[in-house]
Amino acid sequence: xxxxxxxxxxxxxxxxxxxxxxxxxxxxxxxxxxxxxxxxxxxxxxxxxxxxxxxxxxxxxxxxxxxxxxxxxxxxxxxxxxxxxxxxxxxxxxxxxxxxxxxxxxxxxxxxxxxxx
Amino acid sequence: xxxxxxxxxxxxxxxxxxxxxxxxxxxxxxxxxxxxxxxxxxxxxxxxxxxxxxxxxxxxxxxxxxxxxxxxxxxxxxxxxxxxxxxxxxxxxxxxxxxxxxxxxxx
Numbered sequence: 666x667x668x669x670x671x672x673x674x675x676x677x678x679x680x681x682x683x684x685x686x687x688x689x690x691x692x693x694x695x696x697x698x699x700x701x702x703x704x705x706x707x708x709x710x711x712x713x714x715x716x717x718x719x720x721x722x723x724x725x726x727x728x729x730x731x732x733x734x735x736x737x738x739x740x741x742x743x744x745x746x747x748x749x750x751x752x753x754x755x756x757x758x759x760x761x762x763x764x765x766x767x768x769x770x771x772x773x774x775x776x777x778x779x780x781x782x
Numbered sequence: 783x784x785x786x787x788x789x790x791x792x793x794x795x796x797x798x799x800x801x802x803x804x805x806x807x808x809x810x811x812x813x814x815x816x817x818x819x820x821x822x823x824x825x826x827x828x829x830x831x832x833x834x835x836x837x838x839x840x841x842x843x844x845x846x847x848x849x850x851x852x853x854x855x856x857x858x859x860x861x862x863x864x865x866x867x868x869x870x871x872x873x874x875x876x877x878x879x880x881x882x883x884x885x886x887x888x889x
Contacts, residue, residue: 700878702826710818710826710869712878726877727783760825767873768816770837772825 667691669699669761669773676779677751684747685776687761694742695719698764701735701746704775705757715764716744751780784808784872788881794889799860803884805853805870814874817846817855820883821866829868830855862888 672686687699700715714725718737725735737744744761759776762769785808795801805815813833818826828837830846833853843858857864865888870881 709882710820710871710880712871712880724876728877762826767814767878768828768831768871769818769826770828770831772827775825 667763667771669763669771671759671761671773671776674777674779676781678782679751679753679780681751681780682747682749683751683778684745685759685778687744687746687773689742689744689763692763695739698766699737699744700762700764700767700769701733701744702760702762702769703729703757704760710760713746713759715766717766718742718744751778753780753782756780783877784811784875784879786870786872786879786881788868788870788884790884791882792885792887794887795860796889797860797862801857801860801886803855803868803870803886805848805855805881807851807853807872807874810850811872811874813849814872815846815848815853816871816873817844818869818871819864819866820869826869860886 668690670688695718698715698717701713703711713729714735716723716735718739734747761773763771787806789804815833817830820826834846845856867883867885
């Protein structure tokens with residue numbers, strides 16, 4: 666069974682750093698892309714970027730380029746999304762999803778990130 | 783960026799109804815369109831890809847059609863579990879973009 670399990674909810678202060686994770690199982694992790702999608706409260710889905718864990722090829726949305734870093738550790742079948750300096754506007758639900766490469770067939774359960782002073 | 787616009791933004795219907803949701807792209811995207819269903823507090827679920835192909839396990843009452851700039855998602859006979867928000871997504875070019883969503887509510 667294909668599963669993507671994301672790390673738990675986070676509460677952070679503005680300016681802090683954060684790295685959330687997405688662990689894949691039940692399939693060949695290095696053979697599919699992993700995408701990250703943001704959903705702010707009550708808003709539409711926003712594509713942030715994707716990574717191919719097989720060779721770490723990464724693409725970013727211009728809206729998120731420079732704001733976040735997407736990475737993967739294929740040895741533990743885990744993808745990451747990280748921020749070096751969070752802002753209040755980063756408060757959102759973040760989903761990882763398996764991409765083929767750009768249609769997301771399996772999704773993680775989501776990680777809620779709250780940034781508040 | 784390619785803009786995706788769905789209509790209507792919300793829709794009330796009854797169990798057994800046939801409903802159609804429209805998605806329009808700001809420029810031609812061929813058939814590179816997907817549809818997702820999202821229930822409150824849950825992750826999206828993939829329904830359709832390349833405009834009309836059903837993902838494995840998706841009931842046949844869901845049908846996608848269209849190409850170029852205009853696409854539709856039709857649910858032939860609404861079931862209680864179909865009340866959710868539906869999103870279209872283009873993947874013709876980066877950045878991938880989603881529609882604003884159509885909320886399907888029980889009448």
